[in-house]
Amino acid sequence: METIDRYIYAVTQKLPQAQRKDIADELRGLIEDMLEERVGIANIKESDVEDVLLELDSPNELAEKYRGTKKYLIGPELFDSYILVLKIVLIVVSAGIGIGFLIQTILDPISILDYFIDMIVSLVTSLPMAFGWTTFSFAIGERSGEVKRKDLIGQEWKPSDLPPIPDEKRQIKRGESIAGIIFYAIFIAFLAFSSDYFGIWVFQDEFTGVVPFLNEQTYGSYLMFIILLFGFGILKECLKLVSGKWTYKLAIVTIIVNAVSMAAIVFIINGPDFWNPEFMNELAEAGVVTVGSEAFDIVNKVWDQLTFWIIILLVIGLVWDAVDGFIKARKK
Template sequence: MNLIEVYVYEVTKRLSVKTRDDVALELRSTIEDMLPENFTEQDVKDALTKLGNPAVLAASYRDTPMYLIGPNLYDIYILTMKRVIPWAILVTIFIHIFENVMFFSGKEAILSVVIHSIGIIIANVINVLIQVFFWFTIVFAFVERVGISNAELPHKKICNKWTPEDLKYAKIIPKKKAISKGDLLFSFIWTAVWAIAYFYADHLVGVYRSSDGNGLQFIMPIFNQDTLMSYWPIIAIFIVLELGLIIYKWKAAQWTMKLVSANAIIHLLSAITFIVIASNPHLLNEALIPYLAELFETSSSAVASSLVWIWRLIVASCVVTIIIEIYESYRKARLR
């Protein structure tokens, strides 16, 4: 293990992207100046010990002074916020979706309820983020000044006991290989959306029309719910697999070949299942084609032919998207 490179990474990962390269170059030069000509690993450890904890050193490189929360707590403050905020968002979304499903009366059009709920969810998420930011900042600012002595802080203990040996447990994750929290959040929301749309397709996925200025009204479902529900055990398995894959990505934090393999297997099987379901001749609602033929003043055969091509295009697009996603994950895992 190259202790110098790991130490430089541990410092620069806490800085803004625009300053990382310059600081890395300066820090490497500083470390090299501290080392003898034919240095040993112990010489490197001694030099790094003199430089101190990477978190504290990184604080000295920041352009913006941290008046409210000092450098001893700033990194653990940011780490805490990064861990709490995604869960706060997920819990807020989950609670709101659960309330809407449990108290849905069936009198309103699902699409109208969804659009209204999205607005409420966004407002609630913003409110939760403000509350989390405010209270965590207050707590850390209080601890920084009068709450707990520095000797009692777990983070301070870690800082005091830091040695170059701690670098052995650090992981250098290249930016292009990293799995962002945004990707994980999107995967979770997407899984929840398609799962709800699948099991409630007869109330959610359908033809909507506005009549008498009363907003959108649900006219009829596009899919045959009985046909969809005949596959529900397989779909339930894929939901569990997708959630497990999200947890696996969260723990790995970067693309690895094992993760790529698991991701590819799950997505390829899901693509095959999607094609099988899409090929079922009883998937579409029987009343849909006559209704569309009357609506567009054309023949049922023309509508049926158009729906076949549209459905093939959707299926092909989904398959191509899955293949591209698998290839991109493989390419990222191969990066060094």
């Protein structure tokens, strides 16, 4: 009776190793009992076997009943936050790509068809990716969260254990986090899809070109870092959104994320030729400033000092962000 063997195999292979043999033996007994009741011991035909198996549940259903637990990627407890974050991520990615397209089209209306195709391609590749990564992150959260929930079961619950309603100062405003995520996403989209326009826009009667801030030769190799950097920022805002209030844990995570971001920024900006080495010359060529003029000297000075000040500003910003988190977490 090969069909019976195959049915039993299909059921038991979805079950834990330790239970397989026992359940297989019991199922075989059941199927033989059912067959015997229907057609007797002799003359069992293949079609009889199939009838009996059809009367039982499908192997998948039966195995699920034996397991007793529903298997899922993201459980009901995380589902609401998951949907919220997923919505934001998808909207932001679409908006970022759309804005990229708009900027490109405004600057260069003739190539609108190319840009449009680019946009569609970006949407088709980016949206599933965003969906996948969001789901993946939450699935990880679900897996690691399971341990905690198990620990909680069985403990007596007292109304006095209820967490206090957080002070308004500790609460993280949803709008702020969402705005942060949108800002990061737009920046990523802008840098990734139209880095050529990140610079001084030169208008002489009409738009004539851009003097880019960044070195176009080396930019490609930095792009991954930059996207990762803003990706970290988005992750941080998502955590804030899910948490809803400042806690020490959140503050510590913020510090770690900010430290990593800071290291990456210092690395990028200090790297060879991150900035456009021809910036001043191109600026002069574009006719914005004249070589030798006072304005040229000032711009030149600013340009030279730029790296230093950007680092200072970023470090202050990131340190403040982390310290702020701690101060708010401490408030009772």
